[in-house]
Amino acid sequence: MRVYLLFLSLFFCSLTFAQNTITGFVTDSNNQPIPGANIKVVGDSSGTVADFDGSFKLQSSKKLPFVIEVTSVGFGSKKVTISSANQKVSVQLLDEENKLDEIVVSASRTPERVIESPVTIERMGIADIKKSASATFYEGLENLKEVQMNTSSLTFKSINTRGFATVANTRFMQLVDGMDNSSPLLNFVLGNMIGVSEIDVQSVELLPGASSALYGANAFNGILFMNSKSPFTSQGITAYAKYGQTVQNAAGSNDYVDYGIRIAHAFSPKFAAKANFTYMRGTDWYATNYKDKTVVGRDRSNPNYDGINVYGDEVSTNLKGVGQSLAALGLIPVGAINLLPDYNVSRTGYDETSLTDNKASNTKIDFSLHYKPFENDFEIIWQSKFGYGNAVYQGANRYYLNDFFMQQHKLELKGKNFFVRGYTTNEDGGKSYDMLFTGINVNRVWKDDKTWFGQYAGQYVTSTLGGATPEQAHIAARSVADTGRLIPGTAAFKSAFNSVISEASVLSGSKLVDNSKIYHTDVNYNFKDLIDFAEIQVGGSYREYELNSHGRIYTDANGPIHYNDYGAYTQLTKKLLDDRLKFTGSVRYDKSKNFDGNISPRLSLVYSGGENKKHNFRASYQTGFRNPSTQDQYIGFNVGNAVLLGSAPDNLTRYSETLPVSTAVGQAFAGSANVIVTGLNAYNNSYTASSVAALSASGNPAVLKKTNVNYVKPEQVKAFELGYRSFLNGVSVDLNGYYNIYNDFIGNLNVVAPLYGTAQDAPNPLAGPTNAGTQSIHALQNGNFRAYQLYTNTDVEIKSMGFGVGLSKKVYKDFEVGVNYNYAEFKFDQAKDPSFEAGFNTPKHRVKASFGNEKLFDNFGFNVSGRWNSEYLWQSTMVDGMIDAATVIDAQINYNILKLKSTIKLGASNIGGKEYTQVLGAGLIGQQFFASWTINP
Incomplete structure (x- = not known):
């Protein structure tokens, strides 16, 4: 509370400084504005971002004269000397379509050009978000090389790289402004439900390989960084509104709404604040896969049917065993037992569409206060984030996250060469429930299992004695046992349904209870201004888990379960051979409460060849590890x-x-x-x-x-990677190959x-x-x-391997073409461990392509993106089976209205219309059409 009062008092204080105010415009070679261009005072922390019309206003207390540097992705940078207060400048940037010169931080925890990164890295910036043809920027990440998206529902999409994909992807980490936004209870990311608004995104960086050496145990198969805009450099009011429809054969056409607002203001060079609000709602993809979970070709006519998206039919028993019980009670003659078949029958279940309203929604609210007490880069940040909504999560069953709520609070101190941050994550399961137990217990509210199976067996005997065939006897038996069954939509069904989802015990209910928390702290220091020999960093982290499902999901009925883990790392970077050879070595030690400590080293070399150092070859080796998750333990x-x-x-x-x-x-x-x-x-x-x-x-x-x-x-991986990046004759080239060896793989x-x-x-x-x-x-x-x-x-060694090719080029004027291909496979000797499921769940072949022009003519642009994947085997705790090959094409057109500082976009996803799946058991993904209006400051 004291921290809030401190910042609120600063908010209302009037601070005055000697100011120099510089205004101007940033344009391209065609005199078109460049919105989002970065303007920074060289040697100082002052900076700003150009508005929608390319205009900017920069305030600095730095003594005249000084130099500003103007940069923007896709353009060469330019420096301008400022010699007088209130100077007006006009800056024209020349096209320089070389994304390999973009600056990233995540690969080495220090700023470096993409081309110098020691490992494969993908990046999405503000310009890429504008070009995306997807309904949201998060969905647009699927078009990045290496990314595989797994859609459990409209609002729950998980990202995976380099194989072993699941909805509950505990091998992949996602950081939003440095905070891990994984669920405290389940240890995996809930998509972008508590992420960042697309109008507040500054950049997204993706490391698709093992990253344990710098980021710890959960960064086992990759890590995603989402960084938001600073209120010091991106000020004003930004808003957007989207309206459209989702179209699916099962669900029909349904409205889709998404809108948000961002407010940011720097009250002085020392104090700034921002706030974001976004709201989205729509109709989820209906899950209507009625194939049997366990027996290929078995359908509803089978007495022991267990449908994938049918719940309650999991209750099954042996019919002859029921007959023996009935005979023991004298309800049927002993001789009638032989008339009953010696196999199981299941109760009649309810379709998923009857057990959920199929409404998807997500509300995100966040605010932050930023204070710079000194005239340097030192900054104090308080940030709070809140996410609320509905989604379907698929694990061993299908779960409806209803009124699910999650919040994060962070206090961070950071400077030029260091940061210290601490944050907490809390979640509340709300009215969430398990669909399987909803179906089971709605049945039991009406009629207990013993009675139902007894009636089934009794009628089967009666029908058989009356001359019925086995098929006819089963039909008659089910009809009698189901007499009076609760029908979806009726008042009796609704009463039973509401009773079941409000009760946590699986004996009579299906409610999911969760009030778990995480407490986490990180620290990092870079000695580059103190040590000349090399760039050396040290850092560490500590995390405390508090699991509290009240005995519903974990064994915590008698109180929360506490456990912790911690780690420390160091990294050395040194350039040699006239700065052509860059060596990076890092090592991390991690210890979890229940396991011995692990050491994760990483070694990498980047060599820049050619006269202009434009041929960049990289090689890396590292060992990674993953501690068992809270679920595993x-x-x-x-x-x-x-x-x-x-x-x-x-x-x-x-x-x-x-x-x-x-x-x-x-x-x-x-x-x-x-x-x-x-x-x-x-x-x-x-x-x-x-x-x-x-x-x-x-x-x-x-x-x-x-x-x-x-x-x-803990499981371990030895990861080998080779890569090449260059910009050849206007073509951006990025090649990479990897080979991973997994031991003690968790499954x-x-x-x-x-x-x-x-x-x-x-x-x-x-x-x-x-x-x-x-x-x-x-x-x-x-x-x-x-x-x-x-x-x-598993004691059996698992190996995975793959390679990727990424090419992009401006083919004519401002028309740009991009294409990438990824190959992935794994090797596991199933005969040595026949009961173990590795769950690679990744297509062997994936192709993605894009074609667009953001300057087709004045203020008008378009983009088309397409992707294809080969079929692949899906293995999960819920259901196994094949996922078909899919081809998906998205497209958008956009128009800038400069006088209104607005962009109008019309977009469509999956315009071919053929429905496809990414998660076996989830709904087929149909089409999505939208129109959006974005107002920039």
């Missing part, structure tokens, strides 16, 4: 057909549940109607799921294989734990009923087991 989440179980030792004993044993078939072995199981059963007394499936298919217990699984530990293992007996390899069924191995076989064959999905590491 502490989850204890019942997802219906299995329990997701983390392997932290205290987690296994903390997870406990009481399960019923079918007394008709298990009493002689179990001795009780209920069994208490813990996480230790899953890890120490279970069979691999693949061997249990083999038992079911063959009936031969000799195929059973006892689970031999270790507790999860999931599906196992089945019998509720009684002892799991053992190839148990002998003839050993007798008191033998522990025989008992475990009996448990499996009679449905007395619990399925688990464990987090562990």
